[in-house]
Amino acid sequence: MATIILLFLLLSGLSTITAQQKYSNITLGSSLSPKTNPSSWLSPSGQFAFGFYPEGEDDFIVAIWFAQVPEKTVIWTYNQDDPKNPSNVTLQMTTDGRLVLQTARGQAKDIPTATDSASSASMLDSGNFVLYDSNLDVLWESFNSPTDTIVQGQRLLADSRLVSSASRTDHSKGRFILGMQTDGNLVQYPYTDTSWATPWYSYWSSNTYGAGDNVTVNLDKNGHLYLLNSTGFNIRNLSPAVSPSDGTIYYRMTIDVDGIFRLYSLSPSDNWSIKWSSTEDKCEPKGLCGLNGYCTLSDQESVCRCLPGFDFVNQAQRMLGCGKNTSEYGCEKENYSMRLLDSTEWEDNPYAILSSPNIQDCEEMCLTDCNCEAAIFSNLKCSKQRLPLRFGRRVINSESTALIKVGNRRFTTTNEPEPNKQGKKVLSHEILITIVVIAIVAFIVLMVSGVLIYRYRVWVYHQLPDTGRIGLNEEITLQSFTYLELEKATNGFREEVGRGSFGTVFKGVISNGERIIAVKRLERVVDEGEREFRTEMRVIGRTHHKNLVRLLGYCHEGSNRLLVYEYMCNGSLENFLFKPEKYPSWDERVGIALNIARGILYLHEECETQIIHCDIKPQNILMDEFFCAKISDFGLAKLLKPDQTKTFTGIRGTRGYVAPEWHRNLPITVKADVYSYGIMLMEIICCRKKLDTELQEDEIVLSDWVLQCFEEGDLGKLVDDEVVDKKRLERMVKVALWCIQDDPALRPHMKKVVLMLEGTIEIPVPPGPSSFLSSI
Template sequence: MAANSGVLITHTMLTSQPSSTLVIGINIADGCNMWSSNSHGVGVCGVNGLCNTSSRNQTRLECKCPPNFSYLDPDNIYLGCKSDLEAQQYLSDAPEATEFEFTDLWNTDWKNEDYEWFKYMDEVQCKENCLKDYSCAVAQYDAYGCYKKSLPLRFGISGTDVDKKTFIKVRKSNPKNIGRKLFLVGSAILLGIACILLIVVVLLVAHLRHTYKKSPMDMSRPNLKEFTYKELVCATKNFEEELGRGSFGVVYKGLLPSDPPTAIAVKKLQLLNDGEREFQSEVHSIGQIRHNNLVKLIGFCDEGSNRMLIYEYMSKGSLSNFIRVGDERLDWDVRAKLALGIAKGLQYLHEDCNPPVLHCDIKPANILLDDKFVAKISDFGVSKLLVADRTRTTTFCRGTPGYMAPEWTRGEQITSKVDVYSFGVLLLEIIFCRVGIVQQTVNDIWTDKMNEVLEQLKEQLVNDMGNAGDKATIQIMQKFVEVAVACLQVDPSVRPTMRDVAYLLACAIPVPAPTSTNTISTPGTSNSMATPGQRMTLYIDQSSQRDINTH
């Protein structure tokens, strides 16, 4: 008789006694390497954990935490580990690379995807590259090159059969800083003692005000319904139909009891710190935002560990389903309307919200379509509200490789122009109905060969269209290509704003019919839409002409 639990295999044999069995062997299967091929989950030992493939323990898998990490729950080592140190990318001020060092680990690996890989790079160069990258938490090196990873880490293993060397980034200790911290702590304690009576009074006043007025949190959630967990279990039939997976959670379809029933999308957030940050960001910011090209937040659930966001349901799914080559692709008029709608949605986030909102992850999967093919921007899971009276933000949020502006990889502070770059990538994919088209020309784009790239894309557009499109349509599509390439400029200061982009796209669409031809010149130091020496002609109604460089 044999029983297999998936990790522990036991073999038993019947003895001469009918009521007893004899254990003749216990073996540990290769549980450490049993990780999902579709990259869902976090591995046997949880987030940031390491599973020991060389353990001598023959009855259970051995999980441990890397240096400067500790168990999320010491009583359950399989839940994973949390960092004991302050991660570089979450600091309020971008630190210098000299403030960090590495803890070296031999024979370890985390099998989640590397966000960057360098084939020809030695160990020293690998460390230096990671130190200069604010998003790099772990670097790995082996015979095939250098790999960079960001937190959280998944599918960790360690053992003599693992041939990778790992470097974990930690902040250097400084005796002067320790002394300064002790002084500040002592001062804070004295100040706290002196002000304790005042604090008690403030708390009492706050309690009385809370009795008669809504809390600030309630006031920042206008027209949002607070759902109970039980209501959402019923609406989703115990979370039966999965619509998709995002950075911080899974989205399920549900139906609210009404006449007729109202379809909703329920985003169930994971129980990680980043998920909590996302929850606060979305409830506080999106709850106040109303725009035709943004997915509407209907309500939320906040019951202990159950945190969920409830959105309006988009019947056509994401734009990813429609970016394809062939007879099934959308008509050009529909694609042009989608592009303009996305641009207007981003313009609203950047210029009409107070404070402005960066999305930081514009891509086809985050553009949803309703039954009338109206584009709506979704998933603000990696967004961040800009600090009031500032136009720049630190590298807190990240995007998706292939859609990320070059300033991400350079570790620079970012502006709303990172969304402009991502939109440029998305716009080309909408025009050509093809994913990854920018990656084919990224080397030319990032080496300032913009004129050559523009002409190549225009020629490719004509070849792709063939006899399928009339001359006027092709000219309009080429204008869209010009706008897209302008968004992809390496220097963020010369990219157009989303207001400029929305204006230029609207002008390129001949509604109403054009009456004259005007030319937009492009000084090299302004927020223009073309590279130096390049002029872009748009067919614009003379009565609607404006100077786009005033924004």
């Protein structure tokens, strides 16, 4: 008897060990890193992997993927909002039972949200990653937190959703959702904002409304996709069973980048193949082509086009939508014409609907209305619209026509010719002959002009030694001046026109008095050799943008360091903005805000060498003769001595505009300029300074007051009830609040700031930033 009991205990122990080995292939203390071995944990068969998946040249995401197929398809992604990680992170199963993503600076993020500490983990052959407690009970599993895919044996639970990826190579959140609603309906929506379940935005559903509050989407091992209610009753087959599986065929259902969800199969000798899709119409997903773009089919493939007067925001990613390619000017009817898009349908979001007997009357109604930017003519109704338009698609035989108001000047288009009222025009033989003759004459004139200009420039070049190099054409090279030349040009540095962080600015003239210049005499800058200083000047000299003050030349003689700029006759934005006798108009302020944003975008992303300004403020924004805003003092931050600051040792910038990371010894990135821009944008909106102790207590700190007005829904107070475009005011306030977020990662890049200001992309509601000004 004792022998039998002993044998029973031994077998029980062996079975426990076997179970532990089966499920606990990842023990406490195990870790992964992207560029060392191991970088992932494999399932027992090696079919699935959990760990670091490469995305881009030096970025990695924490993901689950098929590891034994040529196209290593990702089926689950951690932190779809911001999945990318650098190569110096570590994924660790800690000794206290947490799965933690550890950064190089020691910051840690718990990946799953299990309430209890885990004892082990497993990457299963089903594609499920699981955390267990000491009794091998499941604490957390990836199957219950899907991202854009479910695999065979997995369910999409009620009140859960799948969100498409941004692109095939970017697994962050995209623009489409498949949601299993609590009313029993499986529905697809465009991901427009935080409110994803908006019935009138849906473009596909299972039509199972009212089937119960606990309906699930199921995919079995035979490739059968269906809906079950809480009693286990099959209420709808989405796809038929493809074929009985012997374990060698895998299935997955994914909501793809284009907004269509598809069922795929994979056999050992083949690649992924589509077995079923929710629709064959690739233009059906709403918003596929982004704001101000519309979808049309070509050989059954979706093709994105732009509205007349618009270009793609990114030619390589046309799904991002379109932005205006013309500038805005006056409201007068003669400045605009209407362009027509026949057979197109859009989201119907009018601010006015009028009866219209014909399309010509609808055109006239929009042209004579300053608020009208577009109109939809359908069923003898003229629906006036404001931009942006969205959810556009071309529908054959549709009676809906879109009318777009386009400026008559500087209009260009990169899209297909759009139909107008008379249809497509055919050039006559005589017009073609005229065009050819004009082109030949223009070519001859250009050739002659080119020869003359070339000869003139060669002559000027040979004359340079006799002119002391004053007036050197800046298109040829950055001018190197002597100190005596600049002393003479400024009449002994007599007329001071400005003073800032770097030194004093004087007015001068060159080229025999024909060109006015501004000479900045640098003070208290870092001591460096002539070669290093010239290198910095060449970097600044290669920056050319209409919203940057142009550097014409420099002087480096001994301790004398001077910079020569184009002269800005209308002073700084500070003087222009804060004059109580005449504030700039709302339209002028909108233009200024956009011009500055475009200038900073150029410095951050578009010039040859990235430049972080470090001191964005109204004093460093200058106004030219046409009151166009231009950024000055860019590229000079690294020339400052460490103690040359306004308030804080080691901080570059001006109190109230500097980002919080300056005070926390964190790395300084382009997001520091974004913060400064956000503070200045509030000043531009409100025509007041960031700090004004003469106002009421709750209005002293501008950022706090703006946030308060935004939360109370009373933005009119910010502009003294001035007549403004309320939609644009709200847009600018939301952009400013995003820009001044404490966490640099939450602030948008300047590219996104420009797109948001232009109205090209939507702006989610910003969280309330903690005011830094109030703490200093």
